[in-house]
Amino acid sequence: MKSIWFIVLLLFSLFSVSAQRSSIKITGKVVESQNQHPIAFATISVNDKNSKKPITGTISSENGSFQLKTEARHFYIEISFMGFKSQTLTNFNIKKGNINLKTIILEEDQQTLDEVVVRAERSQLEFKLDKRVFNVGSDLSSTGASALEVLNNIPSVTVNIEGEISLRGSQGVQILINGKPSVLASAEGNALGSITADMIEKVEVITNPSAKFDAEGTSGILNIIIKKSEKRGLNGSATLNVGNPRSNSFGLSLNKRTEKFNLFSQLGFGIRTYPSDYETINRDLTTQSTVSSYGSSAFDEKFGNILIGSDYYFNEKNVVTLSASYAYEVEDQEAYARFMETDGSNTLLNEWIRSELTEATNPKLRYELQFKRDFERHKDQSLLFSALGSSFRKDQFSDFNNITIIGNRDDALQKTRTDYKLEDYTFKLDYTHPFLEQYTLEIGSQYVINGVTNDFTVEDFIDGKWISNPDLTNIFNFNQNVLGLYTTAAYEGKKWGIKLGARLENTALKTVLETTNEHNRKNYNNVFPSGHTSYKISDNFSLQAGFSKRIRRPRLRELNPFSNIRNNFNISTGNPDLNPEYTDSYEITSINKIGKVSLNFTVYNRYTTDVVERITRFENNVSISRPENVGSNTVTGFEANGKLIPTKWWTINGDFNFNYFNRKGDFESQVFDFKGNQWSASLSTKFKLPAEFELEITGNYRSKYQTIQSEISDNIFADLGVRKKIFKGKTILNLSIRDVFASRIDQTTTTQPNFFLYNKRQRGRFISFGISYGFGKGEAMEFSGRRR
Structure with a gap:
C-alpha cells in the first residue's frame, strides 16, 4: 500500500513540475506606422529580465505575424527591425498560457545619436575613435558599378580615370578587404573591378590609423567590407545589371545559417567595356618641333568570380572560418591613334597610324583560415588568428602596327609579352584584453610575405624576323617581407576616451633584374607611434583628435623598370632604387548635431619626407617619366561633411575639402620648391517620391593643382540614380547615369624651360539598369541582415 501511495505521490510531483514548466505561447503582428503595412522578418526577442540575455526569439512572416513559445517566467519582449525604432514590452497579460500582443506598430527611426552615430534610413555615417564608417549600399548611382566607382562616391575619396585612389587629395592609400590585404584589393590588373557594388556592405575610412593597423599607406586606409549574411535559415539575393557602354553582370548570393554552421557563397560574372578618347602633344620649345596624337581605345573585360566559405561554431565562444575565392578575367583591348610630326614652321613632316591589339588572362586565387575565441570574463575579450594566402597571374600579349600615311617613316611592327606572377601571404595574431571596465589592452603581430616575378619581352619585326629588343627586355623579381609587432592601450569613459599605441616593423626588400644581373637590397626598422582621443561635450557635440606615423613603401609598378x-613618344618606367615615403599625420575633428543638421569639421596636417614624384626627361620629342624621391611635402587642410534632413522625403549630403601644401626638394641640381593649394567638393541630394520611387543626384568638383613639373586641370561631373521598390521591397529596380554630362575629362599640362607636354583623356557617360531580388529570408540589395 505504501508503494502505491509513493508512486501516486511521485506522479503528482512530476505533473506539478511539468505544469510549472508548461510553455507560454506568444503571438502578434508587426506593422509600420506610416501606412500600417506589415513588416516581414522583424526580430522578436524574449530576454531574461535580470541578465538581459536572449532566451528565445523568432522573425515575423511575410504578413508581419509571428508566434513563439517559452518556458521562462521572468522575461521581457523586444521587437526590432532595421530603420525602425525598437519596442520593449514589459507589461503583458498571460491568459491560459497565451500572450496576445495583437498589433505592434514600429515607427521609422529618422535619426538617432548613439556613441556619436549619425544615421538616416538609407545611408549611415558612424564616427568611432579612430575611423569613419560609410554604408554605401544605398548609392543609387552605383548600379552595375565596380568597387572603384563606389569608392568615388564616398566623401574624402576620389578615383581618377586611371583607377588611382586618393584620400583627401593624396595617394598612398592602403586598400583592405574585410580588414585584411587581398588580391582583390591589389592595384595591379584592375583587381577591384571584379568586386561589384551589390557585393559591398560598407567602407571604413581610416584617415589616421592606430598602431593596430599595418603602417602602410601614408594617406590612410580604406577597408571594404563584403556582405556576408548570417540570418538563420536559407536566404540570398540575385542581381542582374545591363548598361551602355556595355556593363552587364549577374550576381548570386546564398547563405545558410544553422546552429553550428554559417555557409556563405557568392557567384558573379559579367562583361564590361571601358571606351576612352585621348590626345597628346609633345613640343620641343628649342626647335618648336611637335609630335601630336589623338585616338581612342576600347577595353573589354570578361570576368567571373566565386566565393565559398563557412563559419563553424564549436560553441558560443569559439568559431573558425574557412573561405576561398577564385576570379578569372579575360581582357581585350583595341587602340587606334593618329600621329603627326611638324617642324618649327608647323609644316607637316610625317603622319602615321599606330594600332594596338592586346589580350590578357588574369586568374586570381584567395584562401583564408581564421579562428576567433571569445572569453567568459568579458564580452570584448578576444583572441583572433588569421592566415591569408593569395595569388595573381597575368599572361598578356600585345601587337603594335605602325602604318605611314605621309612622310618617309618606315612601317613598323612590334609585339610584347608579359608573364606576371604574384604571391602574397599574411599571418596575423591579435589579442584584446579589457580590464577595470573602462580600459582595453591590445597586442598583436603580423608577418607579410610578397613575391613577384615579371618576365617582360619586346620584339621588333626586322628583315622578316622577330628580334628581341635588349634595352626593353628583362626578368624582374621582387621579394618583400614585413614583420610587425604592436600594442595599444585605451581608456573609454562616459565623456572622455584616449588610445595610445606603438608599432615596430622590419622590412626586408630585394629586387633583381636577371638578364642584366642588377641586384638591389634594402633592410630597415621603423617605430610607428599613434594616439587618439575623444571628448563628448554634450549629446550633440563631440571632439576627436589623433596622430600617427605612416609609411608608403614603393609600389611594384613604381619599382618595375x-x-x-603604347605611345613611343610618352614612355613611363619604374625605378628599383626608390625609398619609402614617411608621413607624420595629425588631425582634429568636431562632430555636431544641430536640429536636423549633422556637421563634422576636420583640421589636419601631414608632413611627408622622401616624397615620390614622377620626373619627366625630354629628348627628340620623346618624354620619359620615372618616379624619384624628391624632398618633402607639408599639407595643411580643412574638411567639412554635412547632412541635412529637411523632411522625411528629402536628404542632403555635402563634403568640402581644402588643403594648402608646401613642397621643398631638389633633384639633379634642379630645385623644386613651390607652394600651392587644391580643393574639392561634392553635393548629393535624395528624394523619396510617390509610389516608392527614390531619386538621387550627386555633383562633384575638383580644382586644378600643381605637381613637381605639371598642372592637373580641374574636373566637374554629376551622377544620377532612380530606384523603385516592388513586391514589398523584395525586388528593387535601379537606373543610374554616371557622368551625366560627359564632363569628366582628365588633362595634364607640363611646361618646362625646354619642352611642353599635354595629355587629355575622357571615358564619357555610363548608363546602367539593374534589378535585384531577395528570396528566402534575404532582401534585395539593401538589407544586410542580423549579424553576430
Missing part, C-alpha cells in the same frame, strides 16, 4: 610602349 619596364617601359610602356
Whole structure:
C-alpha cells in the first residue's frame, strides 16, 4: 500500500513540475506606422529580465505575424527591425498560457545619436575613435558599378580615370578587404573591378590609423567590407545589371545559417567595356618641333568570380572560418591613334597610324583560415588568428602596327609579352584584453610575405624576323617581407576616451633584374607611434583628435623598370632604387548635431619626407617619366561633411575639402620648391517620391593643382540614380547615369624651360539598369541582415 501511495505521490510531483514548466505561447503582428503595412522578418526577442540575455526569439512572416513559445517566467519582449525604432514590452497579460500582443506598430527611426552615430534610413555615417564608417549600399548611382566607382562616391575619396585612389587629395592609400590585404584589393590588373557594388556592405575610412593597423599607406586606409549574411535559415539575393557602354553582370548570393554552421557563397560574372578618347602633344620649345596624337581605345573585360566559405561554431565562444575565392578575367583591348610630326614652321613632316591589339588572362586565387575565441570574463575579450594566402597571374600579349600615311617613316611592327606572377601571404595574431571596465589592452603581430616575378619581352619585326629588343627586355623579381609587432592601450569613459599605441616593423626588400644581373637590397626598422582621443561635450557635440606615423613603401609598378610602349613618344618606367615615403599625420575633428543638421569639421596636417614624384626627361620629342624621391611635402587642410534632413522625403549630403601644401626638394641640381593649394567638393541630394520611387543626384568638383613639373586641370561631373521598390521591397529596380554630362575629362599640362607636354583623356557617360531580388529570408540589395 505504501508503494502505491509513493508512486501516486511521485506522479503528482512530476505533473506539478511539468505544469510549472508548461510553455507560454506568444503571438502578434508587426506593422509600420506610416501606412500600417506589415513588416516581414522583424526580430522578436524574449530576454531574461535580470541578465538581459536572449532566451528565445523568432522573425515575423511575410504578413508581419509571428508566434513563439517559452518556458521562462521572468522575461521581457523586444521587437526590432532595421530603420525602425525598437519596442520593449514589459507589461503583458498571460491568459491560459497565451500572450496576445495583437498589433505592434514600429515607427521609422529618422535619426538617432548613439556613441556619436549619425544615421538616416538609407545611408549611415558612424564616427568611432579612430575611423569613419560609410554604408554605401544605398548609392543609387552605383548600379552595375565596380568597387572603384563606389569608392568615388564616398566623401574624402576620389578615383581618377586611371583607377588611382586618393584620400583627401593624396595617394598612398592602403586598400583592405574585410580588414585584411587581398588580391582583390591589389592595384595591379584592375583587381577591384571584379568586386561589384551589390557585393559591398560598407567602407571604413581610416584617415589616421592606430598602431593596430599595418603602417602602410601614408594617406590612410580604406577597408571594404563584403556582405556576408548570417540570418538563420536559407536566404540570398540575385542581381542582374545591363548598361551602355556595355556593363552587364549577374550576381548570386546564398547563405545558410544553422546552429553550428554559417555557409556563405557568392557567384558573379559579367562583361564590361571601358571606351576612352585621348590626345597628346609633345613640343620641343628649342626647335618648336611637335609630335601630336589623338585616338581612342576600347577595353573589354570578361570576368567571373566565386566565393565559398563557412563559419563553424564549436560553441558560443569559439568559431573558425574557412573561405576561398577564385576570379578569372579575360581582357581585350583595341587602340587606334593618329600621329603627326611638324617642324618649327608647323609644316607637316610625317603622319602615321599606330594600332594596338592586346589580350590578357588574369586568374586570381584567395584562401583564408581564421579562428576567433571569445572569453567568459568579458564580452570584448578576444583572441583572433588569421592566415591569408593569395595569388595573381597575368599572361598578356600585345601587337603594335605602325602604318605611314605621309612622310618617309618606315612601317613598323612590334609585339610584347608579359608573364606576371604574384604571391602574397599574411599571418596575423591579435589579442584584446579589457580590464577595470573602462580600459582595453591590445597586442598583436603580423608577418607579410610578397613575391613577384615579371618576365617582360619586346620584339621588333626586322628583315622578316622577330628580334628581341635588349634595352626593353628583362626578368624582374621582387621579394618583400614585413614583420610587425604592436600594442595599444585605451581608456573609454562616459565623456572622455584616449588610445595610445606603438608599432615596430622590419622590412626586408630585394629586387633583381636577371638578364642584366642588377641586384638591389634594402633592410630597415621603423617605430610607428599613434594616439587618439575623444571628448563628448554634450549629446550633440563631440571632439576627436589623433596622430600617427605612416609609411608608403614603393609600389611594384613604381619599382618595375619596364617601359610602356603604347605611345613611343610618352614612355613611363619604374625605378628599383626608390625609398619609402614617411608621413607624420595629425588631425582634429568636431562632430555636431544641430536640429536636423549633422556637421563634422576636420583640421589636419601631414608632413611627408622622401616624397615620390614622377620626373619627366625630354629628348627628340620623346618624354620619359620615372618616379624619384624628391624632398618633402607639408599639407595643411580643412574638411567639412554635412547632412541635412529637411523632411522625411528629402536628404542632403555635402563634403568640402581644402588643403594648402608646401613642397621643398631638389633633384639633379634642379630645385623644386613651390607652394600651392587644391580643393574639392561634392553635393548629393535624395528624394523619396510617390509610389516608392527614390531619386538621387550627386555633383562633384575638383580644382586644378600643381605637381613637381605639371598642372592637373580641374574636373566637374554629376551622377544620377532612380530606384523603385516592388513586391514589398523584395525586388528593387535601379537606373543610374554616371557622368551625366560627359564632363569628366582628365588633362595634364607640363611646361618646362625646354619642352611642353599635354595629355587629355575622357571615358564619357555610363548608363546602367539593374534589378535585384531577395528570396528566402534575404532582401534585395539593401538589407544586410542580423549579424553576430
